[in-house]
Amino acid sequence: MNLNLKKYPMLSLADSVEKLRLLSIDQLPQLCIELRKYLLDTVNISKGHFASGLGVVEITVALHYVYNTPFDNLVWDIGHQAYPHKILTGRSKDIKNIRRKNGLNPFPCREESEYDVLSVGHSSTSISAGLGMSIGAEKEGKNRNTICIIGDGAMTAGMSFEAMNHAGEIKSNLLVILNDNQMSISKNIGGLNNHLKFLREIQYDKKYIKKNIFSQKKTFYKQSNIKNSLFSFNSIFANLGFIYLGPFDGHNIFSIINVLKKIKNKKGTYLLHLITKKGKGYLPAELDPIKWHSISASHTLSSKCISYSDVFGSWLCEIAKCDKKLIAITPAMCEGSGMVKFSRLFPNQYFDVAIAEQHAVTFAAGLAISGYKPVVSIYSTFLQRAYDQLIHDIALQKLSVLFAIDRAGIVGYDGKTHQGIFDLAYLRCIPGIIIMTPSDENECRQMLYTGYMYNKGPSAVRYPKDNGIGTLLTPMHEIPLGKSRIKRIGKKIAILNFGTLLKNAFFAANNLNATLVDMRFVKPLDQCMILKLCSNHQFFVTLEEGVISGGAGSAVNELIMMKKIILPVLNIGLPDIFIPQGSQKEIRHDYQLDKEGIYKTILYWLQK
Ligand SMILES: Cc1ncc(C[n+]2csc(CCOP(=O)(O)OP(=O)(O)O)c2C)c(N)n1
Ligand SMILES: CC(=O)[C@@H](O)[C@H](O)COP(=O)(O)O
Numbered sequence: 001m002n003l004n005l006k007k008y009p010m011l012s013l014a015d016s017v018e019k020l021r022l023l024s025i026d027q028l029p030q031l032c033i034e035l036r037k038y039l040l041d042t043v044n045i046s047k048g049h050f051a052s053g054l055g056v057v058e059i060t061v062a063l064h065y066v067y068n069t070p071f072d073n074l075v076w077d078i079g080h081q082a083y084p085h086k087i088l089t090g091r092s093k094d095i096k097n098i099r100r101k102n103g104l105n106p107f108p109c110r111e112e113s114e115y116d117v118l119s120v121g122h123s124s125t126s127i128s129a130g131l132g133m134s135i136g137a138e139k140e141g142k143n144r145n146t147i148c149i150i151g152d153g154a155m156t157a158g159m160s161f162e163a164m165n166h167a168g169e170i171k172s173n174l175l176v177i178l179n180d181n182q183m184s185i186s187k188n189i190g191g192l193n194n195h196l197k198f199l200r201e202i203q204y205d206k207k208y209i210k211k212n213i214f215s216q217k218k219t220f221y222k223q224s225n226i227k228n229s230l231f232s233f234n235s236i237f238a239n240l241g242f243i244y245l246g247p248f249d250g251h252n253i254f255s256i257i258n259v260l261k262k263i264k265n266k267k268g269t270y271l272l273h274l275i276t277k278k279g280k281g282y283l284p285a286e287l288d289p290i291k292w293h294s295i296s297a298s299h300t301l302s303s304k305c306i307s308y309s310d311v312f313g314s315w316l317c318e319i320a321k322c323d324k325k326l327i328a329i330t331p332a333m334c335e336g337s338g339m340v341k342f343s344r345l346f347p348n349q350y351f352d353v354a355i356a357e358q359h360a361v362t363f364a365a366g367l368a369i370s371g372y373k374p375v376v377s378i379y380s381t382f383l384q385r386a387y388d389q390l391i392h393d394i395a396l397q398k399l400s401v402l403f404a405i406d407r408a409g410i411v412g413y414d415g416k417t418h419q420g421i422f423d424l425a426y427l428r429c430i431p432g433i434i435i436m437t438p439s440d441e442n443e444c445r446q447m448l449y450t451g452y453m454y455n456k457g458p459s460a461v462r463y464p465k466d467n468g469i470g471t472l473l474t475p476m477h478e479i480p481l482g483k484s485r486i487k488r489i490g491k492k493i494a495i496l497n498f499g500t501l502l503k504n505a506f507f508a509a510n511n512l513n514a515t516l517v518d519m520r521f522v523k524p525l526d527q528c529m530i531l532k533l534c535s536n537h538q539f540f541v542t543l544e545e546g547v548i549s550g551g552a553g554s555a556v557n558e559l560i561m562m563k564k565i566i567l568p569v570l571n572i573g574l575p576d577i578f579i580p581q582g583s584q585k586e587i588r589h590d591y592q593l594d595k596e597g598i599y600k601t602i603l604y605w606l607q608k
């Protein structure tokens with residue numbers, strides 16, 4: 001391990017979990033101090049998720065100290081808090097390159113380390129996967145433990161409830177650690193959050209504690225041995241069938257180790273409730289955990305122009321001013337989706353539904369049925385969670401709901417789990433949906449308006465994690481559905497562009513004297529334009545920032561084949577693999593989606 005001994009003497013003694021376990025328990029507080037310092041020093045270089053990692057330092061040290069990892073399964077939920085885990089499991093020298101191209105993965109990743117038993121990035125998978133592992137371990141008969149570490153935010157999702165419902169019934173050997181820092185990315189919200197508050201208040205009510213439960217040690221014995229003790233009785237977890245322990249201070253390494261050691265030797269389905277502080281140990285992050293949730297790399301966005309998320313946010317405010325029927329919904333992504341101003345100005349028209357994409361979509365269905373005009377703002381990658389709800393609860397019922405799909409295309413540093421590259425393929429097959437792919441920020445604004453005004457079914461506008469190109473935002477008007485726009489007239493080759501790669505396509509179009517069309521709609525497709533272009537061009541090229549299998553280009557192929565037209569078509573987009581991390585610029589370069597890449601790809605294809 002490449003650690004400076006002077007700066008991190010204890011951490012350098014613990015450069016593997018085996019060595020960590022050789023430390024005396026009294027050395028662990030110092031280890032935690034150095035781990036925090038190391039995290040701060042390295043994330044300063046790497047950028048990326050920060051405050052959550054600081055909050056789980058003691059939990060991480062205690063888990064690796066007490067449990068026999070990697071034999072025992074540690075299942076991290078989401079994984080944005082797993083930097084300390086990566087540091088302690090032999091990856092400390094690489095942490096400065098986390099999220100970078102060819103660097104460590106942003107989240108636990110099975111291919112990266114045997115300590116990462118589940119690849120993660122999306123929320124609320126840990127209890128389901130952990131339960132499966134615990135059943136597997138029981139069948140294997142080798143006394144392998146399974147521990148899931150899940151945040152109070154991730155706990156709000158349907159998957160967590162589904163898993164607890166199952167786990168509480170079958171009672172396998174499973175420990176769920178609830179890391180309750182009272183935060184999601186934004187402030188955590190909802191009934192469960194209020195229940196956690198209630199449990200925390202019981203803990204802090206000194207009178208209550210004096211009267212009922214004496215010390216943490218006694219509390220533990222009471223709860224693990226007498227199932228209907230008052231705490232257990234009062235918690236939702238106990239009612240679901242877990243042995244509920246806590247809440248305890250998640251920054252007291254001694255008490256965490258004490259509890260873990262006892263649980264380790266007992267069979268059963270436990271939920272250990274630990275209270276932590278997001279950003280612990282770094283005051284700016286403690287004071288503003290929203291800002292420090294993740295530190296973005298400078299030059300993340302490509303220019304100084306307004307971001308697409310902000311175009312969306314201002315558009316929302318403008319509509320809400322005159323339309324009280326508008327209801328905007330976010331599944332826990334207020335800041336990233338550009339909705340902070342809207343949420344403050346129009347609190348009665350705004351719902352953060354917590355990390356609950358499925359619910360967000362069907363909730364929108366209910367609002368639409370009741371005469372409201374819901375706008376679901378959602379990242380492309382997280383809409384994957386709500387696919388059935390979109391089909392069954394919205395499209396099938398022809399409900400007019402606008403989906404503002406942010407982070408569409410390459411997202412960059414969050415990598416494989418977060419690339420928004422499947423939406424065009426998975427949306428295109430849904431009957432009756434309108435799918436729009438703006439090529440600049442003003443198009444985005446006009447398309448949001450067009451979708452909002454469309455009243456025959458769902459519509460979607462997909463836009464990237466990026467800034468616009470500086471186009472003037474004009475007064476709102478509806479765009480005729482399914483109408484493309486010719487951007488350049490050329491000969492022989494027609495480039496059909498879907499989305500924000502338009503700016504890069506000009507280079508190829510100019511150099512090849514090609515016709516360039518901004519298709520704007522994936523559905524309905526501008527068939528007239530395509531058929532007209534077929535009659536006076538010899539080659540077609542389609543362009544999109546998404547997977548080519550089943551994407552917008554496939555729609556063009558299908559039309560051409562159906563019309564029995566014989567014309568070579570090149571679909572440019574992303575290949576049939578999970579696209580790795582890196583800056584957006586690097587990834588676009590690597591997959592030939594920058595201007596030179598597009599040009600060369602077409603040229604090479606023409607010459608073949
Ligand atoms: C399905 C899904 N929706 C949304 C997100 C975005 N997201 C990442 S972290 C996070 C907050 C998680 O809160 P919590 O589990 O309490 O962890 P904390 O950040 O507080 O450590 C959210 C909403 C995600 N990763 N996956
Ligand atoms: C872990 C996670 O899912 C979020 O923190 C995500 O990284 C946010 O992405 P943006 O920074 O693009 O909003």
Ligand SMILES: [Mg+2]
Pocket residue numbers: 151152153154179180181182183184188
């Ligand atoms: Mg939290």
